Amino acid sequence: MGEPLPNMVLLAIPGFLVLIALEIVVWRLARRGRYETRDTAASLAMGIVHLGVGMATGALVFGVHLLVYQHRLFDLERSWWVFLLCFLGQDFAFYWSHRFAHERRWMWASHVIHHSSRHYNLSTALRQTWTGTLSLAFIFTLPLALLGFEPLMIFFFAGLSLVYQFWIHTEVIRTMGPFEWIFNTPSHHRVHHAFNPRYLDANYAGILIVWDRLLGTFVAEERAEPPRYGLVKNLATFNPLKIAFHEWLAILRDVVGSRSLREVLGYTWGRPGWSPDGSRKTSAILKAQWRQRALARAAAAERSSAGPSARS
Amino acid sequence: MEGIVLLIVPIGVLAAIGLTWLCGGWVDARIADAEEAGERLRELEPGFEVAEVCLAEGGAGAIVAGRYDQRPAIAVLFANGDELVSRVLHAADLRGVELGEEGGLLRIHTRDFTSPVIDLRLDPAEADGWRRRLAGGEAAHG
Numbered sequence: 508m509g510e511p512l513p514n515m516v517l518l519a520i521p522g523f524l525v526l527i528a529l530e531i532v533v534w535r536l537a538r539r540g541r542y543e544t545r546d547t548a549a550s551l552a553m554g555i556v557h558l559g560v561g562m563a564t565g566a567l568v569f570g571v572h573l574l575v576y577q578h579r580l581f582d583l584e585r586s587w588w589v590f591l592l593c594f595l596g597q598d599f600a601f602y603w604s605h606r607f608a609h610e611r612r613w614m615w616a617s618h619v620i621h622h623s624s625r626h627y628n629l630s631t632a633l634r635q636t637w638t639g640t641l642s643l644a645f646i647f648t649l650p651l652a653l654l655g656f657e658p659l660m661i662f663f664f665a666g667l668s669l670v671y672q673f674w675i676h677t678e679v680i681r682t683m684g685p686f687e688w689i690f691n692t693p694s695h696h697r698v699h700h701a702f703n704p705r706y707l708d709a710n711y712a713g714i715l716i717v718w719d720r721l722l723g724t725f726v727a728e729e730r731a732e733p734p735r736y737g738l739v740k741n742l743a744t745f746n747p748l749k750i751a752f753h754e755w756l757a758i759l760r761d762v763v764g765s766r767s768l769r770e771v772l773g774y775t776w777g778r779p780g781w782s783p784d785g786s787r788k789t790s791a792i793l794k795a796q797w798r799q800r801a802l803a804r805a806a807a808a809e810r811s812s813a814g815p816s817a818r819s
Numbered sequence: 820m821e822g823i824v825l826l827i828v829p830i831g832v833l834a835a836i837g838l839t840w841l842c843g844g845w846v847d848a849r850i851a852d853a854e855e856a857g858e859r860l861r862e863l864e865p866g867f868e869v870a871e872v873c874l875a876e877g878g879a880g881a882i883v884a885g886r887y888d889q890r891p892a893i894a895v896l897f898a899n900g901d902e903l904v905s906r907v908l909h910a911a912d913l914r915g916v917e918l919g920e921e922g923g924l925l926r927i928h929t930r931d932f933t934s935p936v937i938d939l940r941l942d943p944a945e946a947d948g949w950r951r952r953l954a955g956g957e958a959a960h961g
Contacts, residue, residue, distance in 0.1 A: 514821075517820075517821055517824050518820070518824070520824050520827070520828060520831075521824060521827055521831070524827070524828075524831035524832070524834075524835060527835050528834070528835060528838055531835065531838045531839055531842055531844075532838075532842075534842065535842040535843070541901075542839045542842070542844045543839070543844050543845070543846065543900045543901045543902075544836060544839045544840045544844040544845040545845070545900050546900055546901075547835065547836055547839045547844065548836045551832045551835060551836065552832075554832075555828060555829070555832060558828070625899075625900075625902040626902075630835065704865055735862060737902075741863070741899070741902070741904045741905070742899070742904070742933045743897070743899045743904040743906075743931070743933045743934035743937075744899070744933040744934070745899070745900065749932060749933050750933075753932045753933050756932050757932065793865070796865070796866055797865060800865070800866060
């Protein structure tokens with residue numbers, strides 16, 4: 508293993524706070540973006556505890572990577588192309604980890620915290636989970652360690668990805684021209700944080716939006732439909748404890764009430780919104796219903812524009 | 820370096836929260852009229868067909884009757900900070916409905932961890948009417 512690499516997240520924190528202050532001033536003076544005091548307090552409180560939990564559990568996660576690394580398939584020395592490959596590998600692993608975090612309830616219970624704000628500003632970026640290790644999100648980078656990438660390098664790029672993703676949580680920047688083709692941007696990530704049915708389950712990228720474009724999960728922001736931020740079922744609290752654990756408690760309640768192993772598995776590893784009788788709505792159902800309503804509206808508009816002669 | 824950063828964090832966080840407050844960030848959402856209540860509910864609960872709206876005192880919330888998933892349903896809107904939150908009241912999620920404050924407060928108890936109690940201040944007669952409708956099982960089933 509080589510020399511330690513810098514902890515990107517820790518080094519960036521003072522910059523995060525300065526940028527949040529700047530965005531608040533822009534919101535006040537130019538009316539771009541939006542802040543709510545209690546929402547910001549909740550987000551920042553979540554961020555502080557996340558930092559502490561990360562320090563406490565980081566050794567465990569790092570240890571698991573080291574364990575896997577001991578059985579590595581290749582010896583990859585530090586060189587520019589190994590760094591480049593590790594960057595690409597980590598970003599691709601993030602895409603899948605993030606996608607699973609939206610598609611599997613066990614992981615969603617941890618990630619939902621980040622989506623629980625109704626606002627989209629730089630403080631929202633810091634509204635982070637306290638239960639990331641429990642959700643097993645780290646398993647997605649284990650294959651990189653198995654391939655022979657140093658755990659230090661993997662963690663360096665994971666930190667870089669988090670730092671990159673901070674600045675895209677803003678409404679101040681609208682679009683960024685050709686940069687939008689390759690990189691994740693504020694516009695792409697606004698879509699990801701929206702609960703409009705059109706925008707559900709889209710744009711999972713960390714740094715490179717190309718993964719979404721290649722894997723069919725890319726959705727562009729439409730000027731005609733501004734994103735509405737938050738959850739399909741929004742929270743009615745600013746209490747960080749309730750925000751952090753509400754979905755875990757919901758899982759527990761569902762599991763306790765389960766009548767079979769199938770139900771237990773469905774409630775824990777099924778899609779968020781899964782229920783045995785289909786009485787709840789997954790994002791796929793919400794999208795299908797939205798499409799049906801859009802088609803019905805278009806058909807009604809066509810009938811009314813055709814006028815009485817068309818019906819005769 | 821880590822020590823300095825960890826020292827800066829709480830100060831910076833408190834400063835950011837204070838700055839949003841100074842800039843007018845502590846606001847409660849209000850609903851102007853029945854039309855806006857319907858519009859907000861359709862945004863929050865796509866597919867909800869609004870039939871009847873009853874605004875709470877000062878536009879602090881609303882209770883709405885209509886159809887959802889092709890069945891009669893009652894929903895509520897209430898403020899959480901500067902945003903409105905909605906709940907379609909499913910029978911299975913309701914723990915009880917009661918009146919408070921000489922009949923003008925409709926208090927809905929739910930099984931929802933983040934909104935176990937929803938309060939709406941209404942005209943006493945309207946509050947009692949909605950209480951009876953909810954207690955009588957008009958909430959959505961399924």
